Amino acid sequence: xxxxxxxxxxxxxxxxxxxxxxxxxxxxxxxxxxxxxxxxxxxxxxxxxxxxxxxxxxxxxxxxxxxxxxxxxxxxxxxxxxxxxxxxxxxxxxxxxxxxxxxxxxxxxxxxxxxxxxx
Amino acid sequence: xxxxxxxxxxxxxxxxxxxxxxxxxxxxxxxxxxxxxxxxxxxxxxxxxxxxxxxxxxxxxxxxxxxxxxxxxxxxxxxxxxxxxxxxxxxxxxxxxxxxxxxxxxxxxxxxx
Numbered sequence: 001x002x003x004x005x006x007x008x009x010x011x012x013x014x015x016x017x018x019x020x021x022x023x024x025x026x027x028x029x030x031x032x033x034x035x036x037x038x039x040x041x042x043x044x045x046x047x048x049x050x051x052x053x054x055x056x057x058x059x060x061x062x063x064x065x066x067x068x069x070x071x072x073x074x075x076x077x078x079x080x081x082x083x084x085x086x087x088x089x090x091x092x093x094x095x096x097x098x099x100x101x102x103x104x105x106x107x108x109x110x111x112x113x114x115x116x117x118x119x
Numbered sequence: 120x121x122x123x124x125x126x127x128x129x130x131x132x133x134x135x136x137x138x139x140x141x142x143x144x145x146x147x148x149x150x151x152x153x154x155x156x157x158x159x160x161x162x163x164x165x166x167x168x169x170x171x172x173x174x175x176x177x178x179x180x181x182x183x184x185x186x187x188x189x190x191x192x193x194x195x196x197x198x199x200x201x202x203x204x205x206x207x208x209x210x211x212x213x214x215x216x217x218x219x220x221x222x223x224x225x226x227x228x229x230x231x232x
Contacts, residue, residue, distance in 0.1 A: 003161070004161070031218070033218070035220075035222075040224065041224060042123070042207065042222035042223050042224040042225060043162070043207070043209075043220075043222040044222070045219045045220065045221070048218055048219070055218075056216065056218070056219070059219075091161070091162070095218075107153070107164050107167060108164075108220065109161075109164070110155075110161045110162045110163075111161055112160040112161040113160065113161065
């Protein structure tokens with residue numbers, strides 16, 4: 001039973017380039033979340049998506065960041081024109097339904113993260 | 120704004136010691152508190168707590184929630200080097216944003232042989 005799969009695990013980009021991070025949720029999960037972990041900070045919610053819909057993007061910077069979860073294929077977090085402050089670990093998580101943590105069977109599961117370094 | 124504070128931020132112990140990690144929170148419409156273990160990769164789920172005073176146990180790990188005083192503790196007895204990790208506490212609220220977890224900064228536990 002494959003868990004949440006993220007790639008790439010590590011990504012180095014120069015300032016001004018684009019970063020694309022991919023996430024395939026666990027089998028049977030249709031709800032995807034992206035969290036960002038800055039150095040020595042806790043995980044911060046960025047965006048919540050269901051298939052073809054963005055439900056809540058309140059934690060995502062208004063500029064340069066976008067996310068999608070198409071009908072087919074993985075969820076993508078896209079960062080345009082990266083800056084040094086974007087260097088962080090980006091974690092994707094999934095759950096069977098949207099009320100994450102309501103019951104043991106609906107716990108949110110995390111991927112291993114994508115570490116973005118902007119040089 | 121919802122807030123989760125963990126203490127200590129880091130802790131170094133010897134194998135066999137018992138440790139207690141703390142998590143306090145200030146949130147509106149509390150629903151549940153979750154503990155995760157993170158070892159330089161995916162945070163892995165440990166416990167979910169919704170009711171005060173009911174201890175959850177899994178092997179050498181146990182956790183309890185106090186909804187009156189707004190905190191939880193995670194105990195690890197007879198620590199092993201494999202327990203070395205960052206332990207994350209997160210809170211979920213009820214209502215419109217019940218899918219969102221608010222995390223603390225974590226406690227870095229190092230267990231030396």
